[in-house]
Amino acid sequence: MSEKSAQKKKYIIETARKVFMEKGFKHVTMKDIVDACQISRGGLYLYFQNTSELFEEVLKLEQEDADDVFEQSIPKGAAPSDILALFLKEQKKELLNRKQSLNKAVYEYFFDSEPSKGNILKKQFDAAVYVIEKLIQTGAENGEFYCEDPRGAARNIMYVLEGLKIASQTRGISEAAVDREILYVMQGLVAEE
Amino acid sequence: MSEKSAQKKKYIIETARKVFMEKGFKHVTMKDIVDACQISRGGLYLYFQNTSELFEEVLKLEQEDADDVFEQSIPKGAAPSDILALFLKEQKKELLNRKQSLNKAVYEYFFDSEPSKGNILKKQFDAAVYVIEKLIQTGAENGEFYCEDPRGAARNIMYVLEGLKIASQTRGISEAAVDREILYVMQGLVAEE
Amino acid sequence: MSEKSAQKKKYIIETARKVFMEKGFKHVTMKDIVDACQISRGGLYLYFQNTSELFEEVLKLEQEDADDVFEQSIPKGAAPSDILALFLKEQKKELLNRKQSLNKAVYEYFFDSEPSKGNILKKQFDAAVYVIEKLIQTGAENGEFYCEDPRGAARNIMYVLEGLKIASQTRGISEAAVDREILYVMQGLVAEE
Amino acid sequence: MSEKSAQKKKYIIETARKVFMEKGFKHVTMKDIVDACQISRGGLYLYFQNTSELFEEVLKLEQEDADDVFEQSIPKGAAPSDILALFLKEQKKELLNRKQSLNKAVYEYFFDSEPSKGNILKKQFDAAVYVIEKLIQTGAENGEFYCEDPRGAARNIMYVLEGLKIASQTRGISEAAVDREILYVMQGLVAEE
DNA sequence: CATGAATGAGAGTTCATTCAT
DNA sequence: GATGAATGAACTCTCATTCAT
Numbered sequence: 001m002s003e004k005s006a007q008k009k010k011y012i013i014e015t016a017r018k019v020f021m022e023k024g025f026k027h028v029t030m031k032d033i034v035d036a037c038q039i040s041r042g043g044l045y046l047y048f049q050n051t052s053e054l055f056e057e058v059l060k061l062e063q064e065d066a067d068d069v070f071e072q073s074i075p076k077g078a079a080p081s082d083i084l085a086l087f088l089k090e091q092k093k094e095l096l097n098r099k100q101s102l103n104k105a106v107y108e109y110f111f112d113s114e115p116s117k118g119n120i121l122k123k124q125f126d127a128a129v130y131v132i133e134k135l136i137q138t139g140a141e142n143g144e145f146y147c148e149d150p151r152g153a154a155r156n157i158m159y160v161l162e163g164l165k166i167a168s169q170t171r172g173i174s175e176a177a178v179d180r181e182i183l184y185v186m187q188g189l190v191a192e193e
Numbered sequence: 194m195s196e197k198s199a200q201k202k203k204y205i206i207e208t209a210r211k212v213f214m215e216k217g218f219k220h221v222t223m224k225d226i227v228d229a230c231q232i233s234r235g236g237l238y239l240y241f242q243n244t245s246e247l248f249e250e251v252l253k254l255e256q257e258d259a260d261d262v263f264e265q266s267i268p269k270g271a272a273p274s275d276i277l278a279l280f281l282k283e284q285k286k287e288l289l290n291r292k293q294s295l296n297k298a299v300y301e302y303f304f305d306s307e308p309s310k311g312n313i314l315k316k317q318f319d320a321a322v323y324v325i326e327k328l329i330q331t332g333a334e335n336g337e338f339y340c341e342d343p344r345g346a347a348r349n350i351m352y353v354l355e356g357l358k359i360a361s362q363t364r365g366i367s368e369a370a371v372d373r374e375i376l377y378v379m380q381g382l383v384a385e386e
Numbered sequence: 387m388s389e390k391s392a393q394k395k396k397y398i399i400e401t402a403r404k405v406f407m408e409k410g411f412k413h414v415t416m417k418d419i420v421d422a423c424q425i426s427r428g429g430l431y432l433y434f435q436n437t438s439e440l441f442e443e444v445l446k447l448e449q450e451d452a453d454d455v456f457e458q459s460i461p462k463g464a465a466p467s468d469i470l471a472l473f474l475k476e477q478k479k480e481l482l483n484r485k486q487s488l489n490k491a492v493y494e495y496f497f498d499s500e501p502s503k504g505n506i507l508k509k510q511f512d513a514a515v516y517v518i519e520k521l522i523q524t525g526a527e528n529g530e531f532y533c534e535d536p537r538g539a540a541r542n543i544m545y546v547l548e549g550l551k552i553a554s555q556t557r558g559i560s561e562a563a564v565d566r567e568i569l570y571v572m573q574g575l576v577a578e579e
Numbered sequence: 580m581s582e583k584s585a586q587k588k589k590y591i592i593e594t595a596r597k598v599f600m601e602k603g604f605k606h607v608t609m610k611d612i613v614d615a616c617q618i619s620r621g622g623l624y625l626y627f628q629n630t631s632e633l634f635e636e637v638l639k640l641e642q643e644d645a646d647d648v649f650e651q652s653i654p655k656g657a658a659p660s661d662i663l664a665l666f667l668k669e670q671k672k673e674l675l676n677r678k679q680s681l682n683k684a685v686y687e688y689f690f691d692s693e694p695s696k697g698n699i700l701k702k703q704f705d706a707a708v709y710v711i712e713k714l715i716q717t718g719a720e721n722g723e724f725y726c727e728d729p730r731g732a733a734r735n736i737m738y739v740l741e742g743l744k745i746a747s748q749t750r751g752i753s754e755a756a757v758d759r760e761i762l763y764v765m766q767g768l769v770a771e772e
Numbered sequence: 773c774a775t776g777a778a779t780g781a782g783a784g785t786t787c788a789t790t791c792a793t
Numbered sequence: 794g795a796t797g798a799a800t801g802a803a804c805t806c807t808c809a810t811t812c813a814t
Contacts, residue, residue, distance in 0.1 A: 410690060412605050412687075413691075490690055492749075493686065493690070493745065493748075493749060494605075494687070494690065496748075496749035496750065497603055497683050497686070497687060497748060497749065498603075498606075501750070501751045505750070507749055507750040508750040508751075511746070511750065535763070538759070538763045541759070541760065541763070542735075542739060542760070542763055542764070544742070545738070545739045545742030545743060545746070545760060546735060546738045546739055546742060547742070548741070548742030548745050548746060549737070549738030549739060549740070549741030549742040549745075550738060551745075552686065552741050552742075552744075552745045553704070553738070553741060555686075555689075555690060556685075556686060556689035556690065556700055557689065557694070557698070557700040557701040557704070558694045558701075566731070566734070567734065567735070567738060570728070570731045570734070570735055571735070574767070
C-alpha cells in the first residue's frame, strides 16, 4: 500500500497547506489538520509527528510547484524587462491577497526554528536574487535597462519585496502603495543614464 | 500608594520587555512573566489582563524611550548625511542583535491583531519615512545628496530596512550583508549626477 | 468610634442587601460587596468574615424591618379577612418582582447551611402560620370565615405561598396564576358552609 | 466504538447524578465529576463541556426513568384515590430523604438559568397537575372524592408539594409534618359535602 | 481603624500524544 | 495501517484572605 500511503500523505499536505494559509503557523494545531483532512488523530501521527514536520513538507511541495509554474509561465523568447515585470506582478498579487499566501505562516515558522533551518529561506532568496540579477544584466546588454550594479539592484528589489510582504501581513498595504514601490525600483533600472 | 503601584507596573513592563525580546510574543505566557518578575500569579493580573495588554504597554514605553533617545543622540547642527548615517547605524545594530530587539515579538503580535491596531506600526513607518525624506531634501539642497524623488528614496530605504529585519529574524543575516544594503541605498543618494 | 462603626456596619448591610436581591447568595463574592459599598477589601473584613456572616445580618435586619412594617401597615380595628387579604397582596407583590426580593438568596443560603441554622426559617414560617391561624380563628368567630381546622388552613396557605415563591424564581409565574392560587385558598375559607 | 462511548457517557451521567444529589448543583465542579468517575480531566470534556450540560443530561435521564417507573408502578384497575395516595407516598419518600433527591440541584440549576429553560419545569408541573386533575375527576365521578374544582385542587396539591420540597431542603421537615399536609389536602377532597 | 496590593489555591479548558482495538 | 477515546501537562483566570503601611 505504499502507493496509497503516498497519495494520502500528499492529500494531507495539500489540505494542511490551505489551513496554514488561513491561520498562519503558530495557531494551527494537529486537531485543525485532523478536522480539515477528515482523518483520525492517530492517522495523522502515522505520517507526521507535529505541525513543524508537516509544514516543512508543505514548503517542500510549495517549492516544487513554484519551480514548475515559473518555468511554464515564462514565454519563450520574452524580453528580460517583461519577465521581471511578470515576476513583480506575481509578487504583487500575492502581497495583496494575504490570506492566499503562506507568507505569514512562513515567517511564524522560521521565527521559531533554528537558524540552520533558515537556509532554505536563504537559498530561495539567493536564487531569486540570482535570477533577477541575470535578467537585469541581460536587459542592460540589450539596452532595456541601465544598471551599473545588477546584483545590488537585484538584492534591493528582493529586500523591498520582503519589506512589502511583512507590511502586508502586519499593518496592511494598499495596491497603490505596492505599485509605487514597484515603479520606484523599475525606474531605478531605466531612468538613470 | 499609587506611586509604588506605578513603579511596580513599570518594573513589570521592563521585565516583560526582556522576556518578549528573548521569546517573541506568541510563546510568552502569563506564567513566564510571573516567573521573570518573581511576583504572584494574581499579582500580575492586578496590572495586566493578558500578554497582549502587557505587550501594548511595552510598545508604548518603547516608543517613548525611542523618541527620547533620538532627540538626545542627534548632535546639534549635524549634517543630514551624518544624521542619516547615524540612523542607519542604529538600525544595523538592532538588526544584528536579534535577541536584543523586539522585532520578532512585534511581528508576531501584529500577525494576530486586527488590522486597525496595525495603525500604530503604520504611523511609526510613515513618521520615519517623513524624517528621512526631510533629511534627503535638506541634504540635496546643500549638495550632500543628489535625489530627484526624496520621498520615494525614503520609502525605499524603509522597506529595505524592513526586509533586512525580517531576514535577520528568519534566516539570519551577516554584518557584511547589512553593510552592503546600506551602502547600496546610500550610493543611490550620492552617486547619481 | 463605636457609633461610627455601627453606622458603617449598617451601611454595609443595607448595601449588601441590594446585591443579594440582585444576584442571589451564591454568586455574590466579597469583591461584589466591596465594589457596591465602595469600601476597601480589608475594611469589609473588619466587619464580616465572609458572605454568610454578612447575609445572616441582612436577614436579621430584614426580620426587624418586616415586624415594623407589619405592625404599622395594619389599620387598627381592621377585619381579619382584610388583614389576610392585605398580607396575601404583599406576598403577591414580592412574588411577581423576583429581583426585588431576597427569596432566591434565602433559598440559596439555606441550601448550603446546616439544618440547625434553618431554625430561623422555621421560626419565621411558624410565626406566620400562627398569625394566619389567629386571623382565621377570629374571622370564623365573627362569621367572616368558615373553617374547621384553622391551623391546617393556615399551614396550607403558607406552603402554597412557598410553592409559588419557588415557582416564581425557577420557571417564572404570571400574575394570573398567583391570583388563581390566592383565590383558591380564600374560597376554601368562605365557600364552605 | 460508539457503543462503548454511549456506555461511558451513561456511566458518567449516572455517577454525576449521585454527585448532584449529594452536593446540589452550584458546588459541583468538573473536578468533582472527574474524581467521582475516576476518569481524566480531558476525558470528561470529551463528553460534556460544563456542569450545566451534564446536569441537563442527568435531568433528561431522570425524566425518562420517572416515566417508566410511573407506568410500571400503577396497578391496572387501581382506584383513583389509591393512585393519588401512591403518588403522594412517593413524593413523601423523596421529601424525607433530601440527600437522595435532585430537588436541591434542580432548584439551584434553575435559579441561574434563563427563564426559557424553566419551561421544562413548567411542563413537568403542568403535566403532574393534569394527571392529578384527572384522578380527582374520575374519583369524583365514582364517589370516592367530592370536589367542585378538580383543577384548582390539583394545582393546590402541587404547590403544597413544592412548598414541602423547599422546606425539606432548607429548614428540614419531619415525617409528621409531611403526613399532616398530605392528610389536609386529602381531607379537602373527601370531607366536603 | 482603614487601605488595597499581594498571595496562592483551585477551577476551567485545551491539546499533543499514546494505545488498545 | 487506521481509529478515536483517553490521558495529563500546561495555561488562563478568579477570589478569599492576609498584612504592611
